[in-house]
Each structure stands twice: as C-alpha cells, then as structure tokens.
Amino acid sequence: MNDLEQLVAQVLTKLKQRERQTYDCVYDRQAAAPDTQVFLDHATVTVANLSIELIARLYRLDTADPWVAWLLQAIDYRVELRLVVNDLSLAFIPRPMLLDWPVIFMTPEFRQVRAVYPHAIARSAVAGLPDRTILVVTPTQRLTAEAHDALSKKQMTLQMRTDEACIWQK
Template identity: 45%
Template sequence: MAKMDHIVEQVLAKIRQREHQSYEVDYSSEESVPDKSVYTDYANVTIDNVTIPLLANIYRLNLNDPWTKWVLQGISFQVNFTFQISSSMVNFIPKKMLLDWPVSFVVDQKRSVTAFYQKAISRSDLAILPDKSIIVVTPNQKITDEAKQISQLKQMIIQMRSDGNCIWHE
C-alpha cells in the first residue's frame, strides 16, 4: 500500500507542478507543431503570431491542418491556450470563439479581448477585467453609463461589431 501511496503522491505533485508551468511557441505554417509532451508538462500554452488562416482553420475544425489538430488535442488535455494576435485581427475572431471556446485572445501581448452574452454590460462586468482590455460588443448590447465610466478609467477599448459574426464568418 505504501508504494501505491508514493506513486499517487508523485502523480499529484506532477499535476500541481504542471498547473504553474507555461510554454510559449511561435506559430509558423512552415514549422512543425510542438511535441505532444507539451500537454503533460504545461497547463498554459501561448501561441505567438497567430494568423487569420490559423484562426479560421481552428474555428472550422480543419483536421487537415496540423496546428488545428495540435490545439484541439491540447484542449482535450485541458490546456489553457492564449492566442497572441495583432489589434487588426480582433474583427476576425468569431464571437462564438470569444464566448464559448476555452482559449484566450491577447492583443500586443497585453490587452485581453473579451465578449459578453448578456444584453446589458454593467460596471461589475468590466471592473473585473484587466486594464486596457478590448471589449467586443454588438449593436443589440447596451453598455450602462457606469460601465462606460469604468471603461474610460481602465483605458478599455469598446469595439463595436456590426453583427455577431466576424468578417469572414457569415
């Protein structure tokens, strides 16, 4: 029994260690994907230089793309993915991906991109977000006056989207 307890303790120690470990990789369609061992060693993975074609492939679940397969497999291992994008790419992120996918989007390595389900976005919704966040809203969503004040204090960018979809997803 003591041997089994020792093994269990080792596994739990590995899991606790993994939770605090981060891995960063540059995306390149020319390069091969990182090894699958990344999933077992790192709970947090940042992909730099994410492109619009990569986003489209992941969103459409294009399993012919090796990076899409790698990201989807990582999600099944409960890896927390952060996609580093440029500010001009925000309109290319499908709102469903912002709301429902277990990935985060960050612009210029510091501004998180967020969207909300509810029709009224309140002060408390924005207060918990990091300063300088980018908030994607649609015309059918209202930002309360208090939320507008908080967004100014926290130097947030409110990005109005003409509809719920991104530019390429109709």
C-alpha cells in the first residue's frame, strides 16, 4: 500500500469512528464553551440545560457569545446538534428554528420538538416524525382526521402557539 492509500485509509477510519461518537455537555453561562476539537471527534453533540437567553442569542447569531459561536461552528462541521430545553421553554423557541435550522430541539425526556410547514397537516407529515414528538402548531394550521389518528398512535403532543412568533419576539 502506498502512502496515499494509507492516508485515505486512516481518514476513512477516523470518519467511521467519528460517526459512532457522541458528546454530551451541559450549558453553563459562567463556564467556557467546549473546544472545537469536539466536532472533529464526535458526529453528534447534545447540549443540555439550554437557557432561553442562549436560544435568543443563537437565533440572533450573536457570535460575541462564545457558546453561540461554538454552536454555530458545530453546524459548520456538520455535527448533529441536539439542544435540550425544559418543557416550559418551548414557547421561547422561534418557529423558524424549529422549521429550518439544522438542529434538533428536545426535552429532557428526549422528546423531539418539531414544527411543519403545511397549513393542512396530513397523516404523512405526522408519520414522518419520531414517536412522542411535541408538534408545535399555529392557529392557522389544521390536522386532518388521519393526522390526528397518527398523532395518537405515535403518542405525540400538540403545542399550540398563539401566532407564528415566540414569546420574546412580540
């Protein structure tokens, strides 16, 4: 095997290792954000205890905050980013983050928090979500009868927002 083939083999081995590695940390405003080396070694990163304040700064892309800069770097490194928030914080997550951001919001019980685009939510939209998901909907969205059945079978919960904005955006 020549040097190039060895190098390719080493890179592939490292990538396969990375795919199996997860990193868990707890957000603490007073503590330094972890090192970016985490993203080279782990394909999945879970950050627990996310504060409402950090969610707002992340949404505004406030890179002066070291934790925001670190989380945005995770996205750059194509890390599966799981952000754990408590149930009472759900109303503070901007809907565009639930719809479009490449992060997964979840509760401490590991229930994913999701939103969907269609105004008429069909069974197929619900069926494509993980079991026990908390589905955030607005008053303009309606579920079909089949979607309600799927929601029940998958033990999902609906959380109604009064409008498109979250609490701190009003």
